[in-house]
Amino acid sequence: MIRNELKRAVFSRTFLLALALMTLFAVLSAVFYIEEWGGYNPNALNDAISEDGSYRFSPQFPLYSLLSAWLGGDTLSLAYTVFFALIPIGSALPYAWSYHTERKCGYLKNIVSRTTRAKYLTAKTAAVFTSGALVILIPYIINILLISAYIPYNMPWAGFNLYNRIYFGTMWADLIFTHPFLHMFLFVMLNVLYGGIYALLSYAVSFYIKNIVAVIFAPFVATLAVGYSENLIYSRYVATPVRFELDPTKFLHSRSVQYMQNPWVVLLITVLLLGFAVGTVYIKGGKHEVF
Template structure:
């Protein structure tokens, strides 16, 4: 298992597509910083309440294009580097060489773990760096409700934490985003057994993400959409029951992948 993990780690992180995916996320964040944050460096105290990095970083901004673009594209960016590797291993015969030297269960587990990790890092790293950039220009003023500056509201998830310990709120939300997008990326592994098209396999996490968004918009149940509740500014208010339910469905998808792949001949 250890040798497999090292080999899959090298395949996942030592490739140009991974760097490009992280790079695209960073470019969106830098674009947002340059257009919406840096120009405010000389106007911090012109409002009734000082501008804060917690309100103006990409994850806290509800009024700019870049946060919408980032959270729309991130499922694709997460899947591009590695999510299609399982499908490619089967089609190219690489999996035969692996299974001669190791157990199938170990191979499948390492593939699932590394797919999760690549999705988690691609989604969270640009966001963390964006907040660091914003913090270099704007002060980390404690959020205050009723000022009209901060995107949150008392009924949002972890509202008390946001208004009392915003760094903890930010840290926990980055973890939530990383876990959700990491699990969402693993859906591509299950899709490898459902289609013969590698492009569709890689797009499957995005298609599931887009499907939930579309259904939530058509039915009016916007609280179901991860496109809304995964943004730290929470333009859409949801509940922990919904978030936990969707996470459990993604975990179930991973469990189905491991079960089906273990039983199915993949050579």
């Protein structure tokens, strides 16, 4: 059952469409940085950073490295802005709508009369999560491979935090100065997890809304509303100068694009969203009228 669902989720036109959409912006972000920072003339670059045959250190160099140019470290390009904004749509597009369609066309009746609902829901949940996660993971891999082929890696310097946009105390901040690739890996995994969560949220919404378009775009519109609400909450009710990011599409970025990422806030939001999605699927799905 799971294998069948996974096959239907991944080998589909909608999966390819979503993958193409997200990969387009991941590649455009890479092209932007390769055009801007890529070493076209390695000898000139070598001359610029070396003195008497040995490399001299300039605090500027780490700013223009792989760690600031990969999709999760990009804070400049148009492509990264669109990529992060479209994560809720890109993840939901491949397969989150399938339960709604299967119920509507009667396919679900054939399934639940041949197997248990729990098995069907588990297989569907796994397939929806995997399709959403892959649509985010593959563009990241392509982006990082492209960038690393042209832009060298350089250890970031903590003194330039204003430009790095990694504030002291923000989530996993210490890791970027000690184990930058672990920092990169953790953020990619967080993005992949949210790819799955957004897909599951759309899937969960299909138990409440009987409209396929509304199902796919509801998490996107809700995320926009959260983005607006957090500014509203902070400007009206929270006087503290330390403000934590509540909008997932912003805390998924490895740099603090607006507010700081707090690990406990991220964990709480993740648990709440995952709990809502999985809870809805199993509770509503178990009782949902199929026949």
